[in-house]
Amino acid sequence: MKTSTVAMKDVDLVLIATPVCFHPVHLDAAVRAGKHVFMEKAAGVDPPGMRKVIEAGELARQKGLAIVAGTQRRHQAKYRQNAHAVAQGAIGRITGGRVWWCGGGSSNPPRRQAGWSDAEYLVRNWYRFSMMSGDHIVEQHCHNLDVANWFIGRPPVQALGFGGRARRQGGNQYDFFSVDLDYGDDVIMHSMCRQVKGCFTRLSEQFVGTKGSVWGDGKLTGKQVAVPDFEEKGGPYVQEHRDLIRSIREGKPLNEARDVAESTMVAIMGRISAYTGQIVRWSDLTKNTSSPWYNLTLSPTAADFETDAVAAPPENSIPLPGEA
Numbered sequence: 667m668k669t670s671t672v673a674m675k676d677v678d679l680v681l682i683a684t685p686v687c688f689h690p691v692h693l694d695a696a697v698r699a700g701k702h703v704f705m706e707k708a709a710g711v712d713p714p715g716m717r718k719v720i721e722a723g724e725l726a727r728q729k730g731l732a733i734v735a736g737t738q739r740r741h742q743a744k745y746r747q748n749a750h751a752v753a754q755g756a757i758g759r760i761t762g763g764r765v766w767w768c769g770g771g772s773s774n775p776p777r778r779q780a781g782w783s784d785a786e787y788l789v790r791n792w793y794r795f796s797m798m799s800g801d802h803i804v805e806q807h808c809h810n811l812d813v814a815n816w817f818i819g820r821p822p823v824q825a826l827g828f829g830g831r832a833r834r835q836g837g838n839q840y841d842f843f844s845v846d847l848d849y850g851d852d853v854i855m856h857s858m859c860r861q862v863k864g865c866f867t868r869l870s871e872q873f874v875g876t877k878g879s880v881w882g883d884g885k886l887t888g889k890q891v892a893v894p895d896f897e898e899k900g901g902p903y904v905q906e907h908r909d910l911i912r913s914i915r916e917g918k919p920l921n922e923a924r925d926v927a928e929s930t931m932v933a934i935m936g937r938i939s940a941y942t943g944q945i946v947r948w949s950d951l952t953k954n955t956s957s958p959w960y961n962l963t964l965s966p967t968a969a970d971f972e973t974d975a976v977a978a979p980p981e982n983s984i985p986l987p988g989e990a
Contacts, residue, residue, distance in 0.1 A: 685792035690715040706736035711800035723923020732919035734910040735926035743898035758877030765810035771861025775836025785976040794837030797964035807859035812929035829940035845936035943987030
């Protein structure tokens, strides 16, 4: 991102819809230039990037700037109604549940044209490389993990998961992940995501409480509580922008930087566990500077693209648990 462009006086708001690995540096540049931001999810691909997003969010708060992320479920009326009901005790204390993004996925390998540099190849095929997208558990499944954090009210304390690759060709991502997320206080969520054609599909969330249960945007069984109406015009993808612009005009800027950073960090925690076969704790990514994962940085980095120091990774070479 050219800082001269971001700093233009007639630019009020920056939309960040670049490959995921660039989001932390682009957000930081926009906020430092004094601009409001809409940033697509996910927030980044590694722990240092997520901490940078949180820092940019705090700077935006100090400057009175708005940041809305592409986690549109937080702007969807039915999700908001159910989240409100849960917060009012409609299903009691949440004890666990399930989140899924199990859908189809492209089995076609990345395409490369003659004359493309490694940098251009990766950018044009960013969705197929973990250092560009974070893998699909990060880029896609962060939506469902965001709902889990939102409804439970906090991120998990640790993750243990596995994953693998069955049919994907090219790139270096997994086909599937299965992760147990321990939210503390005996609250366990199971996270499942898959990109394999021809399999059962489900994109949803379910929470079980001591007095009932609820689907993220669906049926709630439990205590009846008063639930207000929430605006949703044009669907959640439109509503998130309506909410962003309204917050700016009313002088009450929304700031979703920490929420999207923490949801992305949960996905990163699950990915690291699946890649390595190890338990990964929230503190490993946020506080424990001696952890091998605290400063884990996926390469090539955003900065490498500015210095022409980009080399594409080997095709079809994926992490092996116990060795990664």
